[in-house]
Amino acid sequence: DGGITQSPKYLFRKEGQNVTLSCEQNLNHDAMYWYRQDPGQGLRLIYYSQIVNDFQKGDIAEGYSVSREKKESFPLTVTSAQKNPTAFYLCASSMTGRHYGYTFGSGTRLTVV
Amino acid sequence: KNQVEQSPQSLIILEGKNCTLQCNYTVSPFSNLRWYKQDTGRGPVSLTIMTFSENTKSNGRYTATLDADTKQSSLHITASQLSDSASYICVVSPNTGNQFYFGTGTSLTVIP
Numbered sequence: 407d408g409g410i411t412q413s414p415k416y417l418f419r420k421e422g423q424n425v426t427l428s429c430e431q432n433l434n435h436d437a438m439y440w441y442r443q444d445p446g447q448g449l450r451l452i453y454y455s456q457i458v459n460d461f462q463k464g465d466i467a468e469g470y471s472v473s474r475e476k477k478e479s480f481p482l483t484v485t486s487a488q489k490n491p492t493a494f495y496l497c498a499s500s501m502t503g504r505h506y507g508y509t510f511g512s513g514t515r516l517t518v519v
Numbered sequence: 520k521n522q523v524e525q526s527p528q529s530l531i532i533l534e535g536k537n538c539t540l541q542c543n544y545t546v547s548p549f550s551n552l553r554w555y556k557q558d559t560g561r562g563p564v565s566l567t568i569m570t571f572s573e574n575t576k577s578n579g580r581y582t583a584t585l586d587a588d589t590k591q592s593s594l595h596i597t598a599s600q601l602s603d604s605a606s607y608i609c610v611v612s613p614n615t616g617n618q619f620y621f622g623t624g625t626s627l628t629v630i631p
Contacts, residue, residue, distance in 0.1 A: 508610075509565075
């Protein structure tokens with residue numbers, strides 16, 4: 407079955423560490439996205455990519471980095487520059503075009519310890 | 520400014536009762552509106568999509584309505600079940616650009 411897989415489901419980070427969240431899809435979707443979800447707030451866009459080897463900053467890109475070396479993969483690195491990284495991170499993919507909706511992964515909960 | 524507002528923020532209902540969730544938006548020009556259901560600790564799952572010309576669309580016990588003139592949408596849940604307990608998120612897509620606009624969601628709790 408096609409889908410989008412995020413790993414790990416839970417991740418703990420020490421202050422000053424970089425961590426990488428994995429996102430893989432086998433839906434043959436062109437576009438992939440990373441969102442951050444905090445309690446009581448809507449999803450906020452971190453980065454998105456509409457084609458391999460190209461990506462764009464979203465509304466809250468500071469302290470994050472991404473790569474898109476393969477169509478299927480869009481890993482997100484949370485760097486030590488991100489001062490408040492504890493959140494629920496959602497990866498999504500879609501075909502290109504506004505009439506196509508998202509398929510979301512199951513999320514990664516990142517906690518700074 | 521493109522915005523999506525949902526109400527109520529949270530809702531508690533008895534199992535078997537109906538409820539209606541609201542979504543108001545200022546996104547323009549409008550392309551489509553989607554309702555997603557998000558279980559706790561999981562990713563959102565699409566329930567319905569509505570385009571400019573559609574007034575109502577059903578998916579089982581879920582019925583979405585759209586009034587593109589007043590820029591309002593509602594999600595009606597009939598004969599609620601315990602499994603309906605989740606957050607319901609309204610997402611509006613404009614006809615230009617690459618951005619989707621998310622509401623903050625309505626948290627629904629169905630109690631026995």
